[in-house]
Amino acid sequence: MxxxxxxxxxxxxxxxxxxxxxxxxxxxxxxxxxxxxxNAEMYGTREQAQSLRRIRLPSARGDILDRHGVLLANNRPSYDVVIYLDQLRISKRQDIYRVASSNLAVLAEAMKLPVTLAERDIRTHYHKRRPLPLTVWRDLPPPTQALFAERAAQLPAIELIATPIRQYPNGALAAHLLGFAGQAEQPDDEEGDEFYYYQADTAGKQGIEKTCDEALRGAPGGRTIRVNPSGRSVGEVGYKPAERGDRVTLTIDANIQRIVENALDHAPLPGGAELRAAAVVLDPRTGEVLAMASRPTFDPNLFTPGAPAAEVGLVLRNPASPLLNRATGARYAPGSTFKPVTLLAALDSGAVRAGDTSVCKGSLQIGNRSFGCWNRHGHGRVDAATAIRWSCDVWFYEKGMATKVDAIARTAKDFGLGQPSGYDGGGELAGLVPTPAWKQAHYGERWWDADTAQLSIGQSFLLTTPLQMACLCAALANGGKVWKPFVIRRIATAEGVIVSETKPELRRRISSPHFEFARQTMLATVQATDGTGQRAAVPGVSVAGKTGTAEADIRVDGAVRRIKRVWFIGFAPYEAPRVAVAVLLEQGDSGGHTAAPVVGQIFAGIFGKPTARAERGGVHAD
Amino acid sequence: MPTSRPAPFFQRMDWLLFAVMLALAVTSVCFIYSASYRGPGQPMPAFYRQQMIWFGAGLAVYVAVMAVDYRRICQWATVWYVLAVLSLVLVLIIGVQVYGARRWLGWGRLGIQPAELAKLAVIVTLAYYLFHRTPEQRQDWKTVLAPMIVTGVPLLLILVEPDLGSALTLVPILFAMLFMAGARVKHLLLAVLLGLCLTPVAWWQMKTYQRQRLAVFLNPNRDPLGAGWNLNQSLIAVGSGGVTGKGFLQGTQNSLGYLPRTVAPNDFLFSVIAEEKGFVGAACVVGLYAVLLGRGLRIAANARDRLGMLLATGIVAMLFFHVFVNIGMTIGLMPVTGVPLPLLSYGGSFALVSMTALGLLQNIWIHRRNY
The missing domain is CATH 1.20.5 (Single alpha-helices involved in coiled-coils or other helix-helix interfaces)
Incomplete structure (x- = not known):
């Protein structure tokens, strides 16, 4: 110093x-x-906390394809007009709502569109999400885009941006299976910190969109921007693009799907009946779902952001529940389509042999009650083969009671009834296989022989979904292999790297020496001139199947009405089955008259043959 | 009076003192530029060019003040003092009102703050008065009282403007000079005690914003978006600068306006430097001031007479108070007051006063004792 x-x-x-x-x-x-x-680090953090904002960038959803690569769901650009409130020059004395709305009013007049933003929307956005664009109009058609382009230069804070929007190119095709996507809800806790501007992804709400949501969503990206004290963005500090969601390939065949839906839409319904139906097509060699349809249906394209609320409300409030996938999410008594199960249970238990006969007089007295056969005139002497072919109830009442409820219920469960099939498309109900113990627990009542009789013909408390019946049909077709049905064949990244691939999974193998016999009776049901299922026949194709008609009481306007649920399960070709089908219609005349023709049309479409009905019609025309 | 004049003054002047002054002036222009920088392509306020003009004018005054013997300047002490008091009265009558305070005398864009000039006048007057007391008189309590009155008049006038920071500057000047003049420590302590007794009166007299600033000083987290904004943002700026800083023009606190643009170039210029150049740069600035004041103290020690010594003491006390209070304010060591940083903060009046004061120091050094 x-x-x-x-x-x-x-x-x-x-x-x-x-x-x-x-x-x-x-x-x-x-x-x-x-x-x-x-303290440098602490002040550095404070500096960043007050001037840096992270913006979450939603990712574009992945595509959904059918087994041959046909697009079932993808994205298209929606051209939206947005306003950046932070870019509006406003002085302290001016009000953000006034400035924004006067800017928009100019544009609205030029584009001939009304501004639908409420004052609250603008204010909330200004205070909570200032550096983010606020959407004014969504999905402008090209002529309006042109009108905007003419005016855009004078309005610096307003832009036209393209955002991906979910699209289902085939409209309502496979709507229930695919489901739909809508705005995801913002998680409140974890990502709710104040320096995070959350822009939600589209989230799957139903069907494959929901079950594969995680894969389809991809990974969100992020943008870090610097803002000045008034919250205006002054530049970008970091950027990470969002990763596109994975591509999901289904086992569905769009062609078969179209055939099935077409067949359902043309079902020969009795007069006055509404079309409420479901159909499932499986590959009995693997358990792959080739088609799945439900009626009534809806257009998933309706559920895009900014869709007219009135139209959406119409779908949501429709008493016919068009959003319900009846193939997996509704339970019905299977009726006579259950009889092959009873048959196998009876033969396997040893209590009944194929040659045992009953005499059908149109009804059977059990205890003090009379139980009718569908054929009031009676079938006469009936053995196992004709009991299936004619669908005779009396034979099944008698042989079912001889077999006992436990054996029937066990076989039913072996076929996968009364439990979820493990289907990977979601929304599945378990159904119900009643047992004495179950009845005791739920009704406090003992199990009567009459209950066994009813169970033998697929009634009483038995409830199944069309998907379960399709699985059952597939197991009958392939000789006892109960597959886990699946619809998601493969998940791969947008670049094509495979993430996961589904292998067929055998749930159970039912071994019975009587399978071939049961299959033969089903072939005869369709092929024999006295078979109840002959309307499912297709020339040149060996179709086997079983009809079903189950009575059910429903409430219509407060009054109880008895209607007939009609079924048909079938497989083809008989020698080496490649297709197994279950069709249900909530209201019909009988399985043979209403459901069998639908299945016939499906097989005809799949195997490229005209139906027997059409051919006969053609002959008559000559 | 020496009969043979020594070599011309530029040969005898303290070149290190001059160099430090220039270094600070250059730093000032650079960081006033940075403090008004808002990003590429943005309009650039001309503060830094304005400051260069002030420094040019200051340099002229600096040379002029060096050229005239300080003893001659001090003979005019009464005149300086009366002029200063008159201008302080004048500013209260015709001064330009800015943010509710009358501090400026000016025409158009050219304005000066009489309060800044008054600081120099008080130093000169006190030095002159104390120099003319005999050693016995200097022990007397009356010799303490008279300087207190001499200081008190401009102090009260400045308080009325109001300009608390400038007014308070006079207090350390007074005490330092009395102390160096040889006043009894007992008397000085008594004066301090009296001052402390007046504190409640001062609180009662304070404007709301002044009270808020004091409250924020005592608790920086109180009202961080209002009264505490400047202090908090300055702390964040200085702290986030870290060891090496964010780089010239890279200070986000400053360029984004978190450190308000109205205060960044003047009262909070040190925060800008500390943010962009880090601890290294901030320590360098503190080091430059240390050299500057160290040289000032050497000049006081080597002054030819008691007048020079007292003058140098008053100048060092003034500059030290400014440096300490301003830098202390930016890091929460002192409450927020509008005390500018000598030679760095944007502003003409204090740049002129600082350079005049440094010119006087050179003057005393040039006329130092010869061994």
């Missing part, structure tokens, strides 16, 4: 004064050291 002060003759008081000054400087240096070195 000698260069600062000459040593020697310095008065004492000057030394004291110099000491005070030196101490002051030391204090400043120490305080600076504390602020800039020791």
């Amino acid at each position: 000698s260069f600062l002060m000459t040593t020697g003759d310095i008065p004492f008081r000057l030394r004291v004064f110099s000491g005070i000054v030196a101490a002051g400087f030391l204090l400043l240096l120490l305080a600076l050291f504390r602020t800039q070195v020791i």
